[in-house]
Amino acid sequence: MQPQNRFLQRAKDWDKLPRRVQNAKSVAAAIDKECPLNTELSLLDFGVGTGLLGFEILPCVKEIIGVDTSEVMLEQLKEKNTTEHFITPHLGDILQTPLEKKFDGVISSMTLHHIENLEHFFQTMAQHLQQDGFIAIADLEKEDGTFHSNNEDVFHFGFESQTLKNIAQNNGFKNIKIKQIHTIQKTKEYGVFLLTAQKK
Numbered sequence: 001m002q003p004q005n006r007f008l009q010r011a012k013d014w015d016k017l018p019r020r021v022q023n024a025k026s027v028a029a030a031i032d033k034e035c036p037l038n039t040e041l042s043l044l045d046f047g048v049g050t051g052l053l054g055f056e057i058l059p060c061v062k063e064i065i066g067v068d069t070s071e072v073m074l075e076q077l078k079e080k081n082t083t084e085h086f087i088t089p090h091l092g093d094i095l096q097t098p099l100e101k102k103f104d105g106v107i108s109s110m111t112l113h114h115i116e117n118l119e120h121f122f123q124t125m126a127q128h129l130q131q132d133g134f135i136a137i138a139d140l141e142k143e144d145g146t147f148h149s150n151n152e153d154v155f156h157f158g159f160e161s162q163t164l165k166n167i168a169q170n171n172g173f174k175n176i177k178i179k180q181i182h183t184i185q186k187t188k189e190y191g192v193f194l195l196t197a198q199k200k
């Protein structure tokens with residue numbers, strides 16, 4: 001399976017799964033609690049998908065640029081955009097071709113496990129942030145490889161907090177905190193964490 005195929009097949013029905021919607025709401029509530037959101041901020045949503053997280057956060061900030069490598073996921077996002085409630089879509093891999101713009105914060109949900117090189121990920125996020133900008137990254141806690149039915153584009157079976165903290169620390173971030181914020185119930189429970197940090 002090519003990395004995009006998972007989302008090619010699922011994009012149209014992505015928002016129909018209540019556990020996905022609930023996860024995005026829980027991540028948004030945790031970001032709102034942990035990060036200093038205000039209506040002056042420009043945020044980057046990395047792996048925005050259909051905008052499940054982004055549209056929850058949008059009313060609290062000035063603007064969100066949603067980047068994704070999947071055209072079909074962004075098509076779903078665009079259908080949800082209105083003139084009052086608008087996430088700017090950007091199709092492309094900013095890990096390969098960074099944006100010119102710098103942001104006040106980066107948010108992301110359930111995308112990190114699809115990114116192979118974590119050192120490069122944190123460096124690139126730091127490169128996209130203003131001084132003291134923040135990241136708020138939600139993903140799965142360490143799991144046994146059963147979360148996805150097909151693991152071909154899954155580079156990490158969740159994350160161990162200390163390992164991830166060390167990587168963030170060594171690649172441009174300080175004040176790193178990781179908290180469990182949610183659990184996803186499938187045939188068993190999977191923990192979801194939120195990592196927050198500031199650019200050094």
Ligand SMILES: C[S@@+](CC[C@H](N)C(=O)[O-])C[C@H]1O[C@@H](n2cnc3c(N)ncnc32)[C@H](O)[C@@H]1O
Nearest residue numbers: 047048049052067068069070073109110111114
């Ligand atoms: C599991 S989905 C999560 C989507 C959304 N954040 C949510 O919570 O519903 C992961 C998303 O990350 C995107 N993605 C994977 N690799 C990416 C990359 N290198 N850059 C940007 N997006 C990427 C996928 O296309 C997909 O839309």
